[in-house]
Amino acid sequence: MDATTKTTNEQSDGYRDDCVFCKIVAGRIASTEVYEDDRVYAFKDINPKTAVHVLIVPKKHADNVAELAARDPETLADIVAVAQKIADDSFHGAYRLVFNTGKDAGQSVFHAHAHVLTGEVLPE
Ligand code: AMP
Ligand code: ZN
Numbered sequence: 001m002d003a004t005t006k007t008t009n010e011q012s013d014g015y016r017d018d019c020v021f022c023k024i025v026a027g028r029i030a031s032t033e034v035y036e037d038d039r040v041y042a043f044k045d046i047n048p049k050t051a052v053h054v055l056i057v058p059k060k061h062a063d064n065v066a067e068l069a070a071r072d073p074e075t076l077a078d079i080v081a082v083a084q085k086i087a088d089d090s091f092h093g094a095y096r097l098v099f100n101t102g103k104d105a106g107q108s109v110f111h112a113h114a115h116v117l118t119g120e121v122l123p124e
Contacts, residue, residue: 014060019055021111035082039075042082045115052090052118052119056082062112075120091118 016022023029024043031043034054045053056079062068071075080097087095095118100107 021109050117054116056114064101065112068112087118
């Protein structure tokens with residue numbers, strides 16, 4: 001299928017022009033970088049819920065963590081390793097890792113992302 005017959009707005013590199021996190025990865029929306037490698041990008045959440053609240057996203061668009069796990073498990077493992085590194089650097093390795101999946105579970109941005117919640121003792 002070529003660009004003229006494409007029915008979605010996903011481009012060949014996975015970029016979606018209606019996705020805020022694709023725009024952040026591409027540098028078209030500003031963010032505060034925490035970490036970057038070939039597969040993932042991590043940045044501070046704009047509305048932090050804990051002392052350290054970082055979002056880790058795959059650079060290539062996936063709608064949610066289940067889609068990411070099925071399509072690209074290495075990148076999901078990379079996200080977990082980056083979360084561990086952030087917590088090692090900021091709070092002796094303790095952290096909560098949250099993937100809201102589906103609107104009714106609180107997902108508001110439909111580009112897979114891990115919330116890394118750390119930097120303080122968290123309530124149970
Ligand atoms: P969720 O509700 O799980 O989809 O999480 C989306 C998260 O993205 C929320 O915690 C928002 O505060 C955060 N967020 C939305 N837009 C931005 C942005 N431009 N920069 C940083 N964080 C953002
Ligand atoms: Zn996206």
